[in-house]
Amino acid sequence: MSIFIDFVLIPIIKILVIVTFVFVSVLILIWIERRFQGFVQSRLGPNRVGPQGILQSVADAIKLLTKEDVIPNQVDRFIFNISPIIAFVTALVVFALIPFGAELNIFGRKITLYLADLNIGLLFIIGFNSIGVFGIILGGWAAKSKYPLLGSLRSASQMISYEVALIMSLVSVLFFSRSLSLVEIVKAQQEMKVWFAFIQPLAFFIFFIAGVAESNRLPFDLPEAESELVGGFHTEYSGMKFAFYFVAEFAHVIFFSALVTVLFFGGWLRPFPNVDWLNFLDYIPPVFWFLGKLAFFVFIFMWIRATWPRYRYDQLEMISWKWLIPLALVNIFITGLIVILVK
Amino acid sequence: MSLYSGFIYFFGILSIFLGIMVITRKNAIHSAVYLIFCILSIAGLFFLLQAEFIAGIQIIVYAGGIMVIYVFTILLIKLEVVKGLKRRWEIKLITAIVFSALSGEILYLLLRKREALLPEEYGIAKGTVQAVGSYLLRDYLIPFEVVSLLLLVAMIGAIMLSRKKV
Numbered sequence: 416m417s418i419f420i421d422f423v424l425i426p427i428i429k430i431l432v433i434v435t436f437v438f439v440s441v442l443i444l445i446w447i448e449r450r451f452q453g454f455v456q457s458r459l460g461p462n463r464v465g466p467q468g469i470l471q472s473v474a475d476a477i478k479l480l481t482k483e484d485v486i487p488n489q490v491d492r493f494i495f496n497i498s499p500i501i502a503f504v505t506a507l508v509v510f511a512l513i514p515f516g517a518e519l520n521i522f523g524r525k526i527t528l529y530l531a532d533l534n535i536g537l538l539f540i541i542g543f544n545s546i547g548v549f550g551i552i553l554g555g556w557a558a559k560s561k562y563p564l565l566g567s568l569r570s571a572s573q574m575i576s577y578e579v580a581l582i583m584s585l586v587s588v589l590f591f592s593r594s595l596s597l598v599e600i601v602k603a604q605q606e607m608k609v610w611f612a613f614i615q616p617l618a619f620f621i622f623f624i625a626g627v628a629e630s631n632r633l634p635f636d637l638p639e640a641e642s643e644l645v646g647g648f649h650t651e652y653s654g655m656k657f658a659f660y661f662v663a664e665f666a667h668v669i670f671f672s673a674l675v676t677v678l679f680f681g682g683w684l685r686p687f688p689n690v691d692w693l694n695f696l697d698y699i700p701p702v703f704w705f706l707g708k709l710a711f712f713v714f715i716f717m718w719i720r721a722t723w724p725r726y727r728y729d730q731l732e733m734i735s736w737k738w739l740i741p742l743a744l745v746n747i748f749i750t751g752l753i754v755i756l757v758k
Numbered sequence: 759m760s761l762y763s764g765f766i767y768f769f770g771i772l773s774i775f776l777g778i779m780v781i782t783r784k785n786a787i788h789s790a791v792y793l794i795f796c797i798l799s800i801a802g803l804f805f806l807l808q809a810e811f812i813a814g815i816q817i818i819v820y821a822g823g824i825m826v827i828y829v830f831t832i833l834l835i836k837l838e839v840v841k842g843l844k845r846r847w848e849i850k851l852i853t854a855i856v857f858s859a860l861s862g863e864i865l866y867l868l869l870r871k872r873e874a875l876l877p878e879e880y881g882i883a884k885g886t887v888q889a890v891g892s893y894l895l896r897d898y899l900i901p902f903e904v905v906s907l908l909l910l911v912a913m914i915g916a917i918m919l920s921r922k923k924v
Contacts, residue, residue, distance in 0.1 A: 545822025
C-alpha cells in the first residue's frame, strides 16, 4: 500500500499539479502580456470579457478548442499532425525536472516538490529542448507552402546556433555546482551562500539571451516574423494544433524563467542567503520565493518583447557566433583557471 | 516478470517496431521522424540499464544534433518518393548473410543463458556522469585527446571541402 502511494499516487498528483500549473499560468500570462503590451503601446488591450478582461484567454481557449480543424489539401498529413504534438510534449516534459521547492511534510510523509531528480538533469533538459526544434522544422515543412517553409528553415538555423551558446554558458556554472542535477545545483548555492548569478554574471547574461532566442520570442522571433512571413511556421495551422504551438511557446518562456531561477538565482532559496539577520525570511515558504523569481523573469521576457525591435537575420546569426559563443568560451577558460588556482 | 524487465521489454519491442518503420517508409522524412522516436526509445533502454550519461548523450547528440542535420538536409534537397527500387542480387545476398548472422547470434545467446540477459543480475552499471568523466579525463586521458584531435582534423577537413575556391 505504501509502495502504491509513493510510486503511483503521489507522482500522478504531482504530474496533475505541474500540468495544471503550466496551463493556468499560460492562460494568465497571455492575458497579462496582451494587457502589458497594450499599456506599453498606449492602447487598452483586451478589457471586455470579465473584470479587466481577465477571462479573455479563457474565451480564446474555448474558441480555439471548438474551432474547425482545417487541414489544407497539399499537406503531408502524418507530419502535419505529429509536429504540434512534438512541440507541445517536449515543452511540457522538461517541467518534470524543475524543483519548485525543498521537501514538504504532509501527514508525516516527506514529499519532494519535484517530479524527478535525475543525475543527468541538465543533459536531459538540453536534449528535450533540442528535440522541440523538430516540432517547428517539421511543422513548417509539412504545410508545403512557402512562408511556413521559410520560417522553419530560419528556426532550424537559429535554434542550432543558439543552442551552442546556451550549453557553453552552462558549463561554467557546473564548475561550481559539480553536478548536473537541478536539485544539487540549488543545494550547491545554499552551501556556498551565494547565487550563481553573482559569481557568473557573464554566463547568466549569455544564458538569458540564448533562452530568449530558443523560445522564439522577440527580438529573436524570426521563425514567425508576422510582417514578412504571415505567421511563419504555423501559418497553415488552425484550431487545436495552433493552440498546441501557442501553449508550447509560452510554456518555453515559463520553463526558461524557471531554469534561470534554478541555475543562477538560487531556486527556492531566500534572497541574500549570506546575510544572517535576514533569517526571518525563512518563515516564508520556499515555493513563494521560487514562484516570485519565476514571475520576475517572465516579466522581463514580456518587457523585452514589448520594447525591442526584431533583429535582421544576419545580425541574429552574428550575435550568436561572433559574440555569445566566443564570450562563453572565454568565460569557461577564466572560470576554470580561477577554480584551479583557488583549489 | 518484474516491472523493471517489463519496461525493458516494452522499450525493446518499441525500438524494433520503430526501426522496422524507419526502413519500410517510402518517404524519407517519415523515416527520419520514426528514426528520431527510435533513438529516443533506445535512450529509454539506456536509462533502464542505468547508463544515464549515455542516455542523455544519445538524446542530445543523435536525436537533437545529428537528426536535425538529417532533417535539414532532407528539407533542402528535392524529395522524390522511391518507387520499387531494384536491388542487385549481391546486395541481397550480403543483407541476408548479415541478417541471419546477427539474429543467429541473438538466438544463441537467448537459448544459452536466458537469465543473465537482464542487467539487474550484473549489479549497478557505471554509467553516471562522474564515472564516465573520471574514465575519460583520468584513466584514458591520452586516447581521449587523440580522438578529439581526430575530430578536429575531420572538422577542418569539412570546412576546407565546403569552402569556396578563392
